[in-house]
Amino acid sequence: xxxxxxxxxxxxxxxxxxxxxxxxxxxxxxxxxxxxxxxxxxxxxxxxxxxxxxxxxxxxxxxxxxxxxxxxxxxxxxxxxxxxxxxxxxxxxxxxxxxxxxxxxxxxxxxxxxxxxxxxxxxxxxxxxxxxxxxxxxxxxxxxxxxxxxxxxxxxxxxxxxxxxxxxxxxxxxxxxxxxxxxxxxxxxxxxxxxxxxxxxxxxxxxxxxxxxxxxxxxxxxxxxxxxxxxxxxxxxxxxxxxxxxxxxxxxxxxxxxxxxxxxxxxxxxxxxxxxxxxxxxxxxxxxxxxxxxxxxxxxxxxxxxxxxxxxxxxxxxxxxxxxxxxxxxxxxxxxxxxxxxxxxxxxxxxxxxxxxxxxxxxxxxxxxxxxxxxxxxxxxxxxxxxxxxxxxxxxxxxxxxxxxxxxxxxxxxxxxxxxxxxxxxxxxxxxxxxxxxxxxxxxxxxxxxxxxxxxxxxxxxxxxxxxxxxxxxxxxxxxxxxxxxxxxxxxxxxxxxxxxxxxxxxxxxxxxxxxxxxxxxxxxxxxxxxxxxxxxxxxxxxxxxxxxxxxxxxxxxxxxxxxxxxxxxxxxxxxxxxxxxxxxxxxxxxx
Numbered sequence: 180x181x182x183x184x185x186x187x188x189x190x191x192x193x194x195x196x197x198x199x200x201x202x203x204x205x206x207x208x209x210x211x212x213x214x215x216x217x218x219x220x221x222x223x224x225x226x227x228x229x230x231x232x233x234x235x236x237x238x239x240x241x242x243x244x245x246x247x248x249x250x251x252x253x254x255x256x257x258x259x260x261x262x263x264x265x266x267x268x269x270x271x272x273x274x275x276x277x278x279x280x281x282x283x284x285x286x287x288x289x290x291x292x293x294x295x296x297x298x299x300x301x302x303x304x305x306x307x308x309x310x311x312x313x314x315x316x317x318x319x320x321x322x323x324x325x326x327x328x329x330x331x332x333x334x335x336x337x338x339x340x341x342x343x344x345x346x347x348x349x350x351x352x353x354x355x356x357x358x359x360x361x362x363x364x365x366x367x368x369x370x371x372x373x374x375x376x377x378x379x380x381x382x383x384x385x386x387x388x389x390x391x392x393x394x395x396x397x398x399x400x401x402x403x404x405x406x407x408x409x410x411x412x413x414x415x416x417x418x419x420x421x422x423x424x425x426x427x428x429x430x431x432x433x434x435x436x437x438x439x440x441x442x443x444x445x446x447x448x449x450x451x452x453x454x455x456x457x458x459x460x461x462x463x464x465x466x467x468x469x470x471x472x473x474x475x476x477x478x479x480x481x482x483x484x485x486x487x488x489x490x491x492x493x494x495x496x497x498x499x500x501x502x503x504x505x506x507x508x509x510x511x512x513x514x515x516x517x518x519x520x521x522x523x524x525x526x527x528x529x530x531x532x533x534x535x536x537x538x539x540x541x542x543x544x545x546x547x548x549x550x551x552x553x554x555x556x557x558x559x560x561x562x563x564x565x566x567x568x569x570x571x572x573x574x575x576x577x578x579x580x581x582x583x584x585x586x587x588x589x590x591x592x593x594x595x596x597x598x599x600x601x602x603x604x605x606x607x608x609x610x611x612x613x614x615x616x617x618x619x620x621x622x623x624x625x626x627x628x629x630x631x632x633x634x635x636x637x638x639x640x641x642x643x644x645x646x647x648x649x650x651x652x653x654x655x656x657x658x659x660x661x662x663x664x665x666x667x668x669x670x671x672x673x674x675x676x677x678x679x680x681x682x683x684x685x686x687x688x689x690x691x692x693x694x695x696x697x698x699x700x701x702x703x704x705x706x707x708x709x710x711x712x713x714x715x716x717x718x719x720x721x722x723x724x725x726x727x728x729x730x731x732x733x734x735x736x737x738x739x740x741x742x743x744x745x746x747x748x749x750x751x752x753x754x755x756x757x758x759x760x761x762x763x764x765x766x767x768x769x770x771x
Contacts, residue, residue, distance in 0.1 A: 184208060190264050191238040191289075202239065202401050206231050210429040212266075213257050218448035221570075222273055222280055225427035225440045227257035229356055229398075230324070233422065234258035236404040237322060237352075240412065246320035247291040247307050251300035251329045253281035254441070255354070256290075263289035273570035275744030281574055295574025296542065297329040297512045301338030301351060308347035320412060321348060327355040327371055328363040328489060332512040342417045343389035350411055351419045355395065356426040362438075364489070365511045375423060385419045394421025399428060438492055462627045465620040465658075466563050468598040470495025471630075472605050473532055474502050480609055484524055486510060487534045488517040494534045494563050514539050518546035518558070525556040530609050533558055537565040537577025537619060544583060551615050552589045558615045559608045565594070565619035566657070566707030567736070567750060572743030577619070578736050581656070582712035584617050585685045591616040591639060592684040594657030597626040600682070606634035621658045621707065623746070642688035648677030651767050652699040656681050656714045659707045659755065666757045672768055684714050687721055696727040701767045703732045705755060710735030732763055 184201055185208040188194050197205065210231045217224045235258070237248060243263070250256040260278065261269055264287065271277025282290040292303045300323035308321040329335060330353060342349060355371055357363055373379040375395050385392045391414055396403055404422075411418050426441075427433025432451030433440035445454045463471075477483040477499060485507040491497040499507040510517050514535055521531035540547070540562055551558050565577040584592050591614050595601040601620055608616050645660075646667060653676060655663045660680050667673050677699060681688065695702065702722075704715035715733030722731055736753045750756040 185212060185261075185266070188262055188266070191243050191262060194235070194238055194262060197239075199402065199405065202235055202405075206235055206401060207429075209235070209258050209261060212261060212269075214430055215448050216270055216272070217257075217443075218446050220270055220272060220274070221442070221444055223254040223257070223442050224430075225433050225437055226252075226255035226326075228430060228433060229424045229426040229428050230255045230354060231258050231428065232399050232401045232404060233324065233352065233354065233424070234262065236401060236408055237324075238262055240405055240408040241320050241322060244288045244291065246322065247304065247311075248289070249292045249300040249304050249323045250282055250294060251323060251325035252297045253294040255324070255326075256282050256294075259289070260287075263287055273572070273743050275742075275748045277743075279572055279743060280570065281572065293574075295572070296539065298325070298332035298335040300325050300329075301335050301342065304349050304351075305338055305342045305345075305347055308349045309345070312347065319348070320350065322350045322352060324352045324354055327353065327357060327368065328512055331363070331365050331367045333515060339385075339388050339390070346416050348415065349417050351390070351417070353394070353419060353421045354398065354424055355421060356424045356437075363511070364509050371421075374421070385421075390417045390419040392419050392421065394419075395423045396421070398422030398424035460627075462624045463598065464495075464624050465598060465601060465622070466493070466495040467498075468601055468628065469534065469561055469563070469605070469620070470498040472602045474499050476605060476609050477503055477506060480530060482528065482530045483532065483609055484508065484529050485532050485534060486517050486521050486524075488512055488514045488539065490534075490536060490539075490563075494536070494561075496534050514543040515546050518543040519550040521558045522546070522550040522554065522556045525551075525558050525615075526554070530611075531558050532561055532605075532609075534561045534563065536575075537562040537580040538568075538575050540580060541583070547584070547590070547615075548587055552587045555589045555614060557608075557612050559605070559612075560615070560617040561605075562617055562619040564622045566621045566659075567741065567746050567753070568622045569746045569749065570743045573740040576741055578707075578709045578741070580617070580619055581684050581706065581708045581714050582716070585714075585717055586712075589614045590685065592619070593617070593637075593682060594619050594684065596655070596658060596660040596680045596682070598628045599626070599632065600637070603635045603637050607637045607639075610636065612639070619657065625658055625661065637682070640683050640686040640688055642682055642691040643680040644677070644691070645680050646676070646678040648675050648699065650675040650699060651701045651703060651764060652677040652679060652695045653760070653764075654679045654681050654695070654702060654704045654718060656684060656704075656706045656708075659705055662757060663705065663760065666760060670761070670764065672764075675768065676764060681714070684717060687717060689721065692718070692721060693725070696722065696725070696729055699729065701730050701732070701770075703734060703760070703763055703767070705734040705760060707750075707755065708735055709738070711738045732767075734759065734763065 273280040281295040304323040487496045489512040521533040524531045706714040
């Protein structure tokens with residue numbers, strides 16, 4: 180049996196000392212290493228397995244970190260991390276205090292650019308190449324690896340369009356596996372399929388954009404990859420190498436079910452079988468409540484349509500795509516397009532539910548303002564993964580939506596405390612609203628849900644008194660209100676504490692707030708979002724406007740980027756957990 184190679188690869192300099200004949204064995208070891216760790220620690224599996232050979236070839240051929248290498252999105256960068264000095268700490272991936280699940284500039288000099296959202300790599304690598312040119316670094320290479328789903332995004336096309344009109348020394352590696360998180364969609368997917376089958380039209384799209392195009396070639400053929408990359412090093416100007424790979428390569432289950440094994444949770448590293456979860460009754464996830472409720476409402480309201488930018492499974496719009504396919508649209512990684520398309524449908528009398536992760540709506544902020552709110556079109560935004568999402572870290576936390584959206588005229592902003600309120604606000608919104616509305620809800624589960632309970636119409640801008648108190652009023656927004664409700668009965672002075680589920684960030688329930696200002700001596704606001712400019716800030720602004728004079732303490736995520744960890748760990752770090760709230764209440768009671 181051959182001696183193991185991977186334990187002796189501490190950085191790409193070690194890798195380059197190895198012979199070409201040794202590299203296939205290294206690929207096998209690297210693939211096994213990723214599988215063994217992710218099987219127990221969880222994370223993104225399929226994408227990294229699909230680029231093992233490419234990862235080895237890139238670091239073998241190019242002089243990283245002097246040569247710049249960017250991994251678009253970064254789901255596929257596990258092999259890259261392992262080969263660049265992080266093998267021995269890879270087991271800490273996505274854990275509090277451990278390495279990030281995505282490329283991170285502060286983590287390693289080999290991570291040339293931080294990623295986590297898609298389609299940024301071409302613009303970034305072009306910027307680096309142009310900077311190198313201005314600095315006289317003629318020998319420096321610049322490589323971006325991007326998938327067939329990400330390259331279909333508008334931002335990627337913007338980068339391609341500009342790069343083709345300049346003469347930068349860049350190489351775009353198109354990792355074509357016909358899938359992102361869900362299967363790729365759109366006309367470009369069909370074009371790439373035709374290229375692979377040899378039935379594309381005479382003109383090559385990338386050559387028309389002035390790229391020196393090579394491919395498609397087998398992305399798992401290491402000798403061929405290395406030979407082609409070596410050749411491309413000496414080719415000047417913008418280049419594109421088209422690779423065909425298999426997501427999940429090397430683990431049969433991951434190859435067969437690429438959607439599930441994108442991030443499968445814990446599994447058997449030998450068989451690939453998913454490990455059974457604890458057999459206990461749990462409430463449904465918010466995303467599934469959204470998905471099933473949308474189908475239920477759409478069956479009765481023919482004007483309802485669903486739109487998502489490339490996240491039908493994660494957001495559970497897949498349920499509508501399966502049952503009412505002609506009225507559910509996956510538009511690809513194109514948040515700006517999704518929002519404006521929803522605006523167009525609303526303008527023609529449809530009822531669009533535009534379902535986007537809160538962190539990705541950031542990419543379409545102008546469209547929310549210019550194309551929806553300015554024209555007062557009643558688009559229904561359903562913002563999944565709002566708040567702290569956990570181990571995906573800073574690029575994926577949905578912390579800024581309340582602060583961003585409440586500044587926009589005409590826009591209603593609502594956060595359900597539980598799944599019942601999510602169902603009710605979806606029902607209310609599809610009945611017809613005079614304004615657009617954003618409904619934000621977290622990743623994960625809430626309370627036990629009674630699916631047989633009839634829908635109730637929620638009055639817009641009205642809060643709910645959950646517990647009457649005498650001294651301190653706790654004003655919560657969204658799911659974090661359940662933590663407050665769990666804590667209050669355990670307090671010694673529980674009768675002195677009032678709890679209000681405010682529900683609407685905008686418009687605020689001013690009548691309820693006036694009553695609170697009259698009945699209490701102190702107010703605490705708590706939110707699973709940024710404290711700067713968020714829900715608590717809205718309460719403070721209104722209190723100042725009416726000169727209420729009551730001290731208000733705002734509890735929210737502090738003005739810094741939170742990294743990765745479990746939701747519970749990060750709530751504790753942000754000081755928006757039970758311990759922090761108990762301390763705030765006790766401090767105020769002592770003052771009172």
